[in-house]
Amino acid sequence: MSTLLSVNNVSKQFEVNGRTVQAIDAVSFAVEKGECLAIVGESGSGKSTIANIILGIYAATSGSLTFNGSELPAKRSKEYRRAIQLVQQNPLSSLNPRRSIGASLRLALDVHDIGEKAGRAKRTGELLEDVGLPADFRRRSPSSLSGGQRQRVAIARALACQSELVVLDEPTSALDVLVQARVLKLLKELKDSRGLTYVFITHDLSVVRNIADRVAVFERGKLVELGQTSAIFTNPQNPYTRRLIGAVPVVSREEAALRDRLMEQESGNA
Amino acid sequence: MSAPTLKIDDLKLSFKTWSGTAQVLHGISLHIKKGERVALVGESGSGKSVTARIVLGMLQQLKSARIAGSVEFEGVNLETLKPASRHALRGTRMSMIFQDPTSSLNPVYPIFAQFKEVLERAQPGITNEKAREKAISALADVAINEPDRVLDSYAFQLSGGMNQRVMIAMALANNPALLLADEPGTALDVTVQAQTLKLMSELVKKHHTSVLFISHNLGVVREFADRVYVIYKGNIVEQGPTERLFDDPKHPYTRALLSAVPRITGGGIPDLDDDPGRFTAPLVAHEGYSERELLA
Ligand SMILES: Nc1ncnc2c1ncn2[C@@H]1O[C@H](COP(=O)(O)OP(=O)(O)OP(=O)(O)O)[C@@H](O)[C@H]1O
Ligand SMILES: Nc1ncnc2c1ncn2[C@@H]1O[C@H](COP(=O)(O)OP(=O)(O)OP(=O)(O)O)[C@@H](O)[C@H]1O
Numbered sequence A: 001m002s003t004l005l006s007v008n009n010v011s012k013q014f015e016v017n018g019r020t021v022q023a024i025d026a027v028s029f030a031v032e033k034g035e036c037l038a039i040v041g042e043s044g045s046g047k048s049t050i051a052n053i054i055l056g057i058y059a060a061t062s063g064s065l066t067f068n069g070s071e072l073p074a075k076r077s078k079e080y081r082r083a084i085q086l087v088q089q090n091p092l093s094s095l096n097p098r099r100s101i102g103a104s105l106r107l108a109l110d111v112h113d114i115g116e117k118a119g120r121a122k123r124t125g126e127l128l129e130d131v132g133l134p135a136d137f138r139r140r141s142p143s144s145l146s147g148g149q150r151q152r153v154a155i156a157r158a159l160a161c162q163s164e165l166v167v168l169d170e171p172t173s174a175l176d177v178l179v180q181a182r183v184l185k186l187l188k189e190l191k192d193s194r195g196l197t198y199v200f201i202t203h204d205l206s207v208v209r210n211i212a213d214r215v216a217v218f219e220r221g222k223l224v225e226l227g228q229t230s231a232i233f234t235n236p237q238n239p240y241t242r243r244l245i246g247a248v249p250v251v252s253r254e255e256a257a258l259r260d261r262l263m264e265q266e267s268g269n270a
Numbered sequence B: 001m002s003a004p005t006l007k008i009d010d011l012k013l014s015f016k017t018w019s020g021t022a023q024v025l026h027g028i029s030l031h032i033k034k035g036e037r038v039a040l041v042g043e044s045g046s047g048k049s050v051t052a053r054i055v056l057g058m059l060q061q062l063k064s065a066r067i068a069g070s071v072e073f074e075g076v077n078l079e080t081l082k083p084a085s086r087h088a089l090r091g092t093r094m095s096m097i098f099q100d101p102t103s104s105l106n107p108v109y110p111i112f113a114q115f116k117e118v119l120e121r122a123q124p125g126i127t128n129e130k131a132r133e134k135a136i137s138a139l140a141d142v143a144i145n146e147p148d149r150v151l152d153s154y155a156f157q158l159s160g161g162m163n164q165r166v167m168i169a170m171a172l173a174n175n176p177a178l179l180l181a182d183e184p185g186t187a188l189d190v191t192v193q194a195q196t197l198k199l200m201s202e203l204v205k206k207h208h209t210s211v212l213f214i215s216h217n218l219g220v221v222r223e224f225a226d227r228v229y230v231i232y233k234g235n236i237v238e239q240g241p242t243e244r245l246f247d248d249p250k251h252p253y254t255r256a257l258l259s260a261v262p263r264i265t266g267g268g269i270p271d272l273d274d275d276p277g278r279f280t281a282p283l284v285a286h287e288g289y290s291e292r293e294l295l296a
């Protein structure tokens, strides 16, 4: 396997009303080609900030990023803007309210010149159907969609661009588990067929357990643990990771047993 | 016996669209008694958020929306209220945690100005100092470490989960009789989520608040709710007490839903059982838990 993205000693500070917020604190990790790397952690620990830095929306205060071996510039060329896509945590603000869903998808295809012009209108319908929405949602406006419907439009748009890396920030938080399963299967299919790479940010550890190859755990702007998914869940090394897994609400008895075992270890260590 | 806090009867909703009329709610009935925690779970796009918005009176202004059926709050049909009295309930006696917190907060005012406005609805003329003090302690309750920084920030300067907690704190600030919580935990890590659920539970106990809890997270629903309604394409398809519904789901849609929950013990993404033909089967109420029996 080769490295697609590497994040090297990246920090990010924000200044707000004279206060300094250390959103990211000297973080380094690599994303391998074709893997799904999950990022989990505290609310406010810098997950969306690192996503925005990978996309070039925010500039890092210090540190660097490389993509396919070359340093990522602060101002991204069109090539990079196609190669790296983002599904934002808040899908409503990422869709232009005055544009129909179809027009938003079409714009993505036009900007990056994806596929034959004549086939693009049809393609927007297929993209919607792939995420479980009817093709005639093309005519709808973002404000007339439910939370989960908007989220799926944002996913469809990111997948339309034939990118190499897709950063997904809480992409399934507004989906029922059946639709979620469908979307996750679609992501897996694209990973297998196109070798697509994902950075998957989520609070849903049960999803992470079932789709991620590796997991990175963030706490207060720092990367506190990184490892293979199975190792993170059966033998977490960091106390914060153990606390997280120990607090997952579950629906079955076997799951509760795993959770209780980790909680015991945690209190044994304390 | 006192009237239930919320009683929705045969609620129908349709939207006029370019291609004709789209029926969204096909006549749903549900109620929440005083101090009860009731969950509404189901398909994305099935009508959960619009139901909450109708209760709050927010969909009525939309020209394209057609609404029929009745919504009663503490025994009063909301349609009989004057717009001003109805408006006065919002943010005081009933409040809502919106699904999309970052875009529900006003982007052009800092958080404190919005928080103060909420407090003013119940306490007109509250001073800046008093409002700030209250806001700080409310934010501390939802595990915000730097309440001062948060109050002086704009929504875009906060993380998704911080905005969600601001929204939760504002919704709880005036001790509402009815809390409409639409996906309140989606941007929270599980430890913070557990803390906010505990806070909501305490509020329920202390002030006998009634909660409509909308969530796709079935694990959380199982821990939090007393009763559950399952909705599929604008129809309630199953209702019952939480434990029985989880242990013995009866409707094909509920069964499919529960079997699709990813497990923390692994095993991959479950194979789909989504044969919509079976999901349209009629409503199943667990014994003793139909609307008729519960409201008798
Ligand atoms: N534009 C900004 N200006 C100022 N501060 C910011 C800005 N963006 C993020 N922050 C701060 O940086 C920190 C990290 O925020 P971030 O959105 O990355 O968290 P997160 O891990 O995505 O959290 P969540 O799980 O709640 O979405 C927070 O304290 C936040 O307030
Ligand atoms: N203004 C509108 N015009 C037309 N259709 C609308 C409008 N608002 C909502 N709808 C439709 O009504 C249905 C119910 O929407 P609602 O937001 O209640 O879904 P939901 O159950 O909350 O879904 P989710 O779990 O995805 O948030 C959806 O199919 C949506 O597309």
Ligand SMILES: [Mg+2]
Pocket (backbone or CB within 6 Å): A047, A048, A049, A089, A169, B159, B160, B161
């Ligand atoms: Mg975030």
Ligand SMILES: [Mg+2]
Pocket (backbone or CB within 6 Å): A146, A147, A148, B048, B049, B050, B099, B182
């Ligand atoms: Mg909704």
